[in-house]
Amino acid sequence: MPTLDQFLDFASPLAQQSAIGLSILFAAAMLVASDWRIAVAAYALLKVLAGILLVQLMPPEWALMQWVVGGLVGVMWFLSARRVESVRRRQEGIPWWRPSWRLNPSTLMRLALLLLLILVVYIVRPQIPFPKLPADLARFATFLALAGLVGLGLGDRPMRWGLSLSLWILAADFVVLALQVDAATVGLLASLEILLGFAISYLIVVDGARFWPHPEEL
């Protein structure tokens, strides 16, 4: 079993080359996927990569707080979404294994908007010159913030809002933690994200229960 330092020695060169590209892919998957499992998985992977990227700005034991936060929030959202779906399936008599993927107009619209955003970011290369933040991370943070704002405009479902707000907070993490790294700031930002994750997981259940044939089971 490698130690944390050994793992980071191994992962950092990979991260330098591919983490940003993969993160953009995962962020896009978070916003486009209509299936909550894909969205939560993409969120968890994005947080793993974000932790590795943040190592450039702060000590690894603090940067990897992203893993802890992503793990806790991801588990909360997973449990909430699974409860909503499993109760609905049971009440409607749909077996658990039957997929419910839909390529509806709303998914296509999200996909089109996201492709447009990626195209604009690729052509225009918008980059706010945040102090102390390397250029590639500054561009990445700008993309995350824009993607979060686009996601917020794409509908009023709790999971989507949670994912979009987490993109915005991740962008803020890069900007703020490049400026000041201390236990209070890192801890407060992480605890805020967990708090928001908690609220969103509650809202996933109470919003999703509307679609149960017998919502009194809540």
Add this chain to the structure above:
Amino acid sequence: MTILTAVLLWLLFVALLAGVLRRLPWLPGVIVAAGLALLAIRLWTLPEAGTATMLGQTIILDESSNFLGFTLQLSLAARGAAELLLFWGILFALATAWLNADRALVPSIPLILAALILALSSAPLLWAPLWLVIAAVLMAFPAQGSTPRLARAALRTLLAPTLAFPFFLFTAWVLGQTTIAADDPALWVSGWRALVVGVLLLLTPVPLHGWITAQGEHAPPLTAAFLVGVWQITVYALIRHIFLEYATVADYADPARWLPWLAVIQMGWGALFSMSSTRLGQLWGYLLLWSYGATFLAWSISGEFGTQTMVGLFLALPLALILVAAGLQTINARFGENAKYADFHGVSERLPVATLAVVGGGLILLGWPLGALFPVRLATFRLAETTQSLVFLWALLSLLLATVGLIRLLRALARPLSDPQLPRESSRLAWLILPLSLIGLILSLNPALLDPITARIADWLTLL
């Protein structure tokens, strides 16, 4: 123990007690109202400096609390705003208990107030939005209510502080780097710009106003009024404190120039869509938006000289809001949440008091005569007429459009009865709106009655 610790402990205790007893019909509301009233009276009677006794402990009033490296102090300015918040909490807890309305609101009131008071006590002030995120999370639970429903109101409540806090943190860092910033004017300017953007986000101008209209449409009526009101008081107190403490920000974007327009656009937007509303909750949301804009208009054109008027406005505003919300609560119980105008038949016949509360309360909210808000609205319009005539014209137009919206609602409510089984309203509603209307009438005839309270709170708010 500091005064802030004592206040927070008391609020947490009251919330816990109300939460344990939440399934009882009216007791939690009475407990919360009594607990908040005791706290408000104690804060009012405390000296401005020195030592005092609270919860059996001696407290030093100037002392600050330290938490995770952050300093928190309930200054006199924060104490003034806290008094207003506690007053709102008392009124809404009592109204909710009396009407036996949504169970989720009452235990949340002390917790929300605690988070808002923490935000107002934050030092440095620019860290306050972090506490506002916590307040918004707490606000999301009553906004959702205790039943499965669309989460739009709760979700949108989270938006403003979450978007705003990075801008405040950035400005806080710039202001903390005096040596670097002195050599780099561009950094200094970007810090101020970030502060202006953060302030704008907290004010939730159009098109970020969606959380207010969503509250009207998708949250229980009393909850919507409470959440929008306490948010506005906090943002007002916080931003005016920021402008006082960081006066240089006015050199980069003078609020006296943009704030009236921001307010009047909110009023115009609210009025236009309240006039064209086809659902009751939709109208309520846009009336809340109009009132939100009108309050900021009063602030923006009266400035520092209008602080006492603003305090008076915040004391009178819940009277009108509770009137409308209580009426809506009764109508919603018969016709469902956010019912269409087309579904209303016989409302004025079977629910005359609720009809009176909604339409009359709406007119009072707009500032028509014989209501609690008439003196403040009149003063606002007169001041706007003399200082900014274009703003005055737009504000007047918005008032007329919103009034037309209420007349349209009245027509819908006055349709003849079609279902003889439609139950009549309870007399409890009448016993709520009667004293509120009377108090409003007295205040409209003699607004100076509030002067001893408003003068003291205004003095506190003005102290840095």
